[in-house]
Amino acid sequence: MLRYYLIAIIIILIDQFTKWLVVANMELGESIRIIDGFFYLTSHRNSGAAWGILQGQMLFFYIVTVIFIAVAVYYMQKYARNNKLLGVSLGIILGGAIGNFIDRIFRQEVVDFFNFYIFNYNFPIFNIADSALTIGVILIVIVTIMDERNEKRKESK
Numbered sequence: 001m002l003r004y005y006l007i008a009i010i011i012i013l014i015d016q017f018t019k020w021l022v023v024a025n026m027e028l029g030e031s032i033r034i035i036d037g038f039f040y041l042t043s044h045r046n047s048g049a050a051w052g053i054l055q056g057q058m059l060f061f062y063i064v065t066v067i068f069i070a071v072a073v074y075y076m077q078k079y080a081r082n083n084k085l086l087g088v089s090l091g092i093i094l095g096g097a098i099g100n101f102i103d104r105i106f107r108q109e110v111v112d113f114f115n116f117y118i119f120n121y122n123f124p125i126f127n128i129a130d131s132a133l134t135i136g137v138i139l140i141v142i143v144t145i146m147d148e149r150n151e152k153r154k155e156s157k
């Protein structure tokens with residue numbers, strides 16, 4: 001059980017370290033080309049959520065994030081004992097949510113830097129915490145589908 005919280009802590013450390021590197025070494029708006037036309041590291045700030053929605057609504061983000069964290073911990077305590085993949089997924093989501101939470105508390109905005117151009121569409125610039133949240137959400141969906149299929153298989157026997 002504790003190892004899932006360890007996953008969250010490792011994600012928070014990596015997230016905060018990379019954000020610190022960007023803030024300490026890059027001017028706001030500065031962009032470093034990694035793969036021409038596809039992948040850049042761009043120092044960006046976002047006081048909103050995905051796609052910059054709800055700019056500056058920090059109180060709303062605090063409330064939603066605390067709910068996110070509370071639900072993740074509740075499900076971790078209740079179900080992660082006998083479901084490893086669920087525990088890992090919740091740990092990843094916890095790490096992502098807390099990573100952006102720290103930014104919102106101490107900076108009133110989130111530091112973003114992964115800048116991808118996919119088929120010339122400039123995907124919103126994001127960070128490690130967003131990646132963890134997105135991967136965690138996708139994993140939870142997979143776990144849920146797998147559990148439902150196992151349930152159906154048991155019933156049909």
Ligand SMILES: CCC[C@@H]1OC(=O)[C@@H](C)C[C@H](C)CCCCC(=O)CCC[C@@H](CC)/C=C\C=C(/COC)CC[C@@H](O)[C@@H](O)C[C@H](O)CNC1=O
Binds near residue numbers: 048051100110112131
């Ligand atoms: C990823 C969740 C966003 C993250 O939510 C959080 O912090 C949580 C813990 C708290 C929020 C207040 C509540 C969730 C709102 C859900 C949401 O918004 C719909 C999300 C869809 C998502 C699929 C799950 C798509 C993808 C997004 C992006 C790419 O992610 C790889 C773009 C990220 C860039 O816009 C970047 O500037 C965002 C900035 O870093 C602040 N990040 C947040 O608000």
